[in-house]
Amino acid sequence: MISLLFALMTIAILLAWRDHWRLSFVVFAVTMAMSVYWLDFHATTPLTIRL
Numbered sequence: 001m002i003s004l005l006f007a008l009m010t011i012a013i014l015l016a017w018r019d020h021w022r023l024s025f026v027v028f029a030v031t032m033a034m035s036v037y038w039l040d041f042h043a044t045t046p047l048t049i050r051l
Contacts, residue, residue: 001038005031 015024
């Protein structure tokens with residue numbers, strides 16, 4: 001998941017660099033939404049590892 005988020009951020013940066021501002025913003029917004037979901041999921045899910 002981290003690699004997907006990193007790839008999407010890279011795509012957003014490259015799109016902004018190539019002057020595709022609106023598409024870059026859409027990709028950035030989707031990436032932020034996925035990041036918040038991923039953080040919330042991993043921050044609130046109980047661990048299943050028994051030590």
